[in-house]
Amino acid sequence: MLNLFSIENPEKSWEWMIFLAKKYSDMFWEGTKLTLFIAILGTLLGFVLGYVVGIIQDAKINQGDNIIKKLFVRLLKIIASIYVEIFRDTPMIVQAMIIYFGIRMQAHIDITPVSAGILVTVLNTGAYMAETVRGGIGSIDLGQREGAWAMGMSPMKTMLYIVLPQAFKNIIPEMANTFLTNLKMTSVLNVIAVQELFMAAKTVGGNYYKYFESYLVIAVIYFVLCFAFNKVFIYIEKKMQGKNDYALAVEYMDNQ
Amino acid sequence: MSETIISIQDLSKSFGDHEVLRKIDIDVHVGEIICIVGSSGSGKSTLLRCINKLERQTSGKIMFYGKEIRDAQKEINEYRSKVGMVFQSFNLFNNMTVLENCMLCTRKVLHLPKAEAFDRAITHLKAVGMAPFINAKPAQLSGGQKQRVAIARSLCMNPEVLLFDEPTSALDPEMVGEVLNVMKQLATTGLTMVIVTHEMAFARDVSTRTIFMDRGYVAEDAPPSELFSNPKNPRTREFLSRYLAG
Numbered sequence: 001m002l003n004l005f006s007i008e009n010p011e012k013s014w015e016w017m018i019f020l021a022k023k024y025s026d027m028f029w030e031g032t033k034l035t036l037f038i039a040i041l042g043t044l045l046g047f048v049l050g051y052v053v054g055i056i057q058d059a060k061i062n063q064g065d066n067i068i069k070k071l072f073v074r075l076l077k078i079i080a081s082i083y084v085e086i087f088r089d090t091p092m093i094v095q096a097m098i099i100y101f102g103i104r105m106q107a108h109i110d111i112t113p114v115s116a117g118i119l120v121t122v123l124n125t126g127a128y129m130a131e132t133v134r135g136g137i138g139s140i141d142l143g144q145r146e147g148a149w150a151m152g153m154s155p156m157k158t159m160l161y162i163v164l165p166q167a168f169k170n171i172i173p174e175m176a177n178t179f180l181t182n183l184k185m186t187s188v189l190n191v192i193a194v195q196e197l198f199m200a201a202k203t204v205g206g207n208y209y210k211y212f213e214s215y216l217v218i219a220v221i222y223f224v225l226c227f228a229f230n231k232v233f234i235y236i237e238k239k240m241q242g243k244n245d246y247a248l249a250v251e252y253m254d255n256q
Numbered sequence: 257m258s259e260t261i262i263s264i265q266d267l268s269k270s271f272g273d274h275e276v277l278r279k280i281d282i283d284v285h286v287g288e289i290i291c292i293v294g295s296s297g298s299g300k301s302t303l304l305r306c307i308n309k310l311e312r313q314t315s316g317k318i319m320f321y322g323k324e325i326r327d328a329q330k331e332i333n334e335y336r337s338k339v340g341m342v343f344q345s346f347n348l349f350n351n352m353t354v355l356e357n358c359m360l361c362t363r364k365v366l367h368l369p370k371a372e373a374f375d376r377a378i379t380h381l382k383a384v385g386m387a388p389f390i391n392a393k394p395a396q397l398s399g400g401q402k403q404r405v406a407i408a409r410s411l412c413m414n415p416e417v418l419l420f421d422e423p424t425s426a427l428d429p430e431m432v433g434e435v436l437n438v439m440k441q442l443a444t445t446g447l448t449m450v451i452v453t454h455e456m457a458f459a460r461d462v463s464t465r466t467i468f469m470d471r472g473y474v475a476e477d478a479p480p481s482e483l484f485s486n487p488k489n490p491r492t493r494e495f496l497s498r499y500l501a502g
């Protein structure tokens with residue numbers, strides 16, 4: 001009987017795939033872990049950055065405030081929009097090169113490829129999330145905010161307790177999307193020598209000159225990861241929709 | 257005349273070159289129930305929004321117990337916590353239950369202890385007949401129920417004045433009564449209220465003073481007995497005849 005995992009002399013492509021996957025399982029495993037690590041950490045930190053930048057972009061300058069506060073808010077808004085524009089209008093692969101070599105060569109800081117890779121992912125995610133967050137905030141009826149303002153709640157607290165929780169719910173699908181994109185986009189980080197999945201396939205393929213088969217292996221891995229995460233996100237989204245009924249507080253019924 | 261809470265002085269407001277409020281002077285005294293009536297577009301909502309600082313006036317000022325309220329955010333927040341507002345579209349927080357709606361600002365703005373905020377919420381929700389619904393979300397309530405919750409939510413702040421902007425205009429006819437009854441009940445407690453409304457019978461019966469607004473001006477400001485039975489201004493007469501006929 002044919003044992004898939006004991007192919008010694010691979011000939012067909014699928015045999016090569018199994019052969020390579022088995023022989024270099026450690027390398028692929030390490031690559032998968034690093035890809036997940038960078039994607040998860042980069043995305044989460046990127047979300048935080050995106051929320052901060054999105055809120056700054058949404059902030060209105062209150063004409064009645066003192067000049068220093070007004071200038072400070074204006075400056076923040078300018079920095080935020082320059083940042084968002086730059087990162088949305090350049091390719092991530094170029095950002096990776098510039099940030100990595102910029103920090104190493106120009107700033108003379110000994111940053112590791114992995115740290116640089118995370119930084120690039122965070123900055124890139126932040127720029128895209130900022131727009132998403134801004135859109136999410138904009139989709140919440142202004143009356144929600146006015147209701148809180150009218151009772152003396154500050155714009156910041158209103159954002160925190162009223163607007164963001166509602167906007168968050170609306171942009172969960174977009175956040176899931178961003179994570180899946182990042183999972184795949186980490187592959188460009190091979191250009192700064194991050195040992196993620198793509199790099200693993202490149203190295204493995206080079207050993208036997210079997211690039212086609214080697215990349216097929218990681219294609220399967222990327223596919224399985226994205227497919228699984230996608231299913232998880234859909235499940236979470238369903239759960240978040242919440243229940244549609246409520247319990248009457250019977251202890252207060254007699255006061256009707 | 258009792259003490260003046262809010263004094264609106266020479267207030268004007270323009271949107272671009274559209275003058276919506278022109279030189280408004282109104283004093284609101286403790287215990288008064290002022291109804292503001294007038295045709296659509298005469299500036300009633302804008303006036304109320306200026307009083308609450310949701311809209312920035314073009315000129316003139318708003319005094320609160322003799323002190324001018326300037327436009328610094330902190331000062332505005334402090335002032336707003338004492339001047340409640342009930343909106344035509346309720347503006348309940350959609351992500352919160354009825355109870356959370358009523359406790360959020362007492363907790364986060366007034367910094368009341370949880371137990372006290374809870375007690376206030378229950379007291380006022382009981383008064384408007386909404387206590388059994390503390391666990392419901394706004395989307396699960398009818399319009400009339402939402403508005404009663406919104407009123408209770410404002411009352412939790414113990415405001416000096418409560419502003420109402422057409423609180424029954426977004427309601428189905430059969431629900432108007434339940435909200436007006438709550439407001440009539442409130443009127444008997446001595447709470448100072450400024451109410452923009454199209455409910456003429458309510459204005460006539462409940463207000464202590466009725467203001468007719470016309471094209472951004474205060475055209476007439478009189479006790480309802482005078483304004484409704486013997487209007488001085490021809491525009492008031494025209495408005496009332498249109499209203500009472502239609």
Ligand SMILES: Nc1ncnc2c1ncn2[C@@H]1O[C@H](COP(=O)(O)OP(=O)(O)OP(=O)(O)O)[C@@H](O)[C@H]1O
Pocket residue numbers: 271274276294295296297298299300301302303
């Ligand atoms: N944000 C705004 N920008 C521009 N114009 C506005 C704005 N808000 C109100 N207006 C204009 O100001 C005028 C007065 O509006 P306002 O809402 O105060 O009238 P109103 O008396 O409350 O009318 P209604 O009875 O229909 O509620 C209207 O002509 C309106 O179009």
Ligand SMILES: [Mg+2]
Pocket residue numbers: 300301302422
């Ligand atoms: Mg109006």
